[in-house]
Amino acid sequence: MNVPVKLQIGDEIRIVAPSRSGAILSEDGVKSATERLEALGFKVTFGTYAFESDLQHSASIEHRIEDVHEAFRDPAVKGILTVIGGFNSNELLPFLDYELIGNNPKVFCGYSDITAIASAITAKTGMITYSGPHFSSFSMDIGREWQTEFFKKCLMQEEHFAITPSEQWSDDSWYMDQENRTFEPTEWKVYNEGTAEGQIFGANLCTLNLLQGTEYMPDLGDSILFLEDDEMTIPETFARDLASLLQVAGEIRGLVIGRFQRSSKVTDEQIQYILDKHPMLQNIPVLYDVDFGHTQPMFTFPIGGEAILNSADCSIELTKF
Structure with missing residues (x-):
């Protein structure tokens, strides 16, 4: 298996929405999640269509694909977090450029419906992906410390734990x-x-x-x-x-x-x-x-x-x- 390079302080994390749109989050939620990731030392950027929202609170397949591809293509981006889960990330699977993704391995993390796209990437490229907090998860107040501790251990350190x-x-x-x-x-x-x-x-x-x-x-x-x-x-x-x-x-x-x-x-x-x-x-x-x-x-x-x-x-x- 291809293990992505661990995240480091100063790295850019791109937020994408391969399932539900970031538009379902409150402004305060987006602000607090961004600030908390920045407090960990990351630079936070968003996919062009991360807040596009349609009848089913998602974006078009084309736009979601574009954001995912751009996140893997951009050499400045070292990690990718999904906004939230939902119901439809499996719609993207036939349209992903797995060669592009496999040639640009980087941390890709989310849970729930993101299981489909994460598992497909691992199956098709041999790259490890991660089941863990979404971007939106970082807006949670109580209980976040333990969650963040193991996020950092898995994605930022090399030592077994x-x-x-x-x-x-x-x-x-x-x-x-x-x-x-x-x-x-x-x-x-x-x-x-x-x-x-x-x-x-x-x-x-x-x-x-x-x-x-x-x-x-x-x-x-x-x-x-x-x-x-x-x-x-x-x-x-x-x-x-x-x-x-x-x-x-x-x-x-x-x-x-x-x-x-x-x-x-x-x-x-x-x-x-x-x-x-x-x-x-x-x-x-x-x-x-x-x-x-x-x-x-x-x-x-x-x-x-x-x-x-x-x-x-x-x-x-x-x-x-």
């Missing part, structure tokens, strides 16, 4: 009310104990499944899958989507499941019931309720990178990122 649980988590609508938030203690949970070392693939489950049967789907065999889903899922759809992905993946080495939002009703009981259906999961390490996905805070991890998973002591060490 262990991902450890946050102290507390929340799934409230922080972007609507930054003051009145509810947190509770974090607990990563063990479904099956064991250790595994391997390549990481995954992120948003329902989005990754959109790539099945296409040339944009990574080879998931012998990988450690990191999977999460959002409040639009329910236990039945999570069960269906997980079964579908495991059938495509074949043998995997480990499974790490991000924490579900409460409104999904994917409870401990439901997770145990769903995982019990799969014999392969009885013989590999499996963790769940882990700090990534659509709850806060989240850590950053490399799609196509490598990790050592020890579910018995709830540890994840990134070794290639």
Whole structure:
């Protein structure tokens, strides 16, 4: 795998919107996210069409492609952050210039719907991409410090590091009310104990499944899958989507499941019931309720990178990122 050069203080980060438009963000949100990235030492610039908005709160395929290509083409740009997630980044996949992207490797980070474009880039170019905070995520006040710490560790340092649980988590609508938030203690949970070392693939489950049967789907065999889903899922759809992905993946080495939002009703009981259906999961390490996905805070991890998973002591060490 081709590991992009790590970000450094003074680097330019380009903000692009391959899914939903930046127009859905408030002016205060854009201002605070920009200021916080600048406080980390970055120069922040925006794609020409990052705030274009159509009937579905996105931009045209042509304009989104142009912004992504320009971000990879511009030698001054060292990292690319997505504005936010959404529903339609997979529309771009047939039109991306993967040769251009592969010849200009650089940090590309986002989560949720960005899973489609990030996974496709990794599959087509061999370049590691990253599941982690969007540009908009930096406008969050409480809980941002832990999230930023692991963003920096994954994208700005060379040394191997262990991902450890946050102290507390929340799934409230922080972007609507930054003051009145509810947190509770974090607990990563063990479904099956064991250790595994391997390549990481995954992120948003329902989005990754959109790539099945296409040339944009990574080879998931012998990988450690990191999977999460959002409040639009329910236990039945999570069960269906997980079964579908495991059938495509074949043998995997480990499974790490991000924490579900409460409104999904994917409870401990439901997770145990769903995982019990799969014999392969009885013989590999499996963790769940882990700090990534659509709850806060989240850590950053490399799609196509490598990790050592020890579910018995709830540890994840990134070794290639």
